[in-house]
Amino acid sequence: MSESKSVFLFGYSGHAYVIIESLLDAGYEVKGYFDFKAAEKNPYSLEYFGFEEEVDVKSIVGNHLVFPSLGDNKIRQKILSFFQKHQLNQFVAVDPGANISRTAFIQPSSYIGKNVLVNAGSEIGQGVILNSGCIVEHECQISDCVHIGPGAVLCGNVSVGKECFIGANAVVRQNLTINAGNVIGAGSVVTSDLLEKGVWVGNKLRKL
Template sequence: MGYSGHGFVVAEAAIVIGMNLVYYADVKESTINPFHLEYLGFEGEDYFRGWEEDFNYVLGIGDNKIRQKLAHLILSKNKEMVNVIHHSASIATMITIGKGNFIARNAAISPLSEIGNFCILNTGSIVEHECVIADAVHIAPGAVLAGNVTVGERTFIGANAVIKQGVKIGKDVIIGAGSVVLKD
């Protein structure tokens, strides 16, 4: 679901880990189709044929609010969303992870962390021990969450931002690229 910039990154990772991608859905048919997928249409239209098929769904939408809204639509249709976890990601065994997440190339998640649903942990991001990431969060490339950080729903943490251990970030927050966050 979604087939532009972020969707291309997710599609490539899905293919690398052996998923069989055949279709994509988006607002309109893409003029760029690097993975030669068949266009299913737009999921918001009544005639969207994807709801009638027995597919697993992959989220390729970068915008947190749109991704969460689409995920809820998929769930309302009793469809299954799968995680795409790049094989180069380093993930501890003692974590909790929801559905519909994308964990990119070289991302790292340390023990006792909790990742909600519909999240993006982008390229080279680091989530240290005991972090709690709510639904629909996007942690951009190179961002670092030190231990025991809590991040609220739909929050965006910009590229190369650093969040000090123990900090609590609310929902719908935007942390700018390169920021250093020392307080809640």
């Protein structure tokens, strides 16, 4: 029996819109969404199925696919725990315009956006967002629930810890380690390891 191409989303706002278009372009059907409340805007005319903590999600979803369509790393981690607890069917959402090496490994509930490049030997954790046009060079290690912003570049052998955020057009030099929970501002340039958790900005990187 072939895998379902029907998807239920968890979260429905701006980031979800981007995922929806990638899913539709890849031939999936988006059945509807779960969220804390029904969205005020519904540009894709999706059905609202309630808040996941207050309804029987398994009976609604059945054997179809689920996906966390929220940009916030910590909330996405909670949704992944919910998926695992209820044994829901996760998958990797890949925009047809992405370019992924045959030797890259990507775990479920990660989103690979438009014009993203993932090069040889890179490993992408669960619930990761690789946003539009970012580059993940060879042998990078990206942990769970990381968000890499549009146009960001991770040069080879970069290790990124859990729940980090790397802003749009940031550049991370090769062979560096960024420990869990770090935030790197848009356009920043990282030239040394970030072992201390913080918010980092600038071309000459500094901690806020």
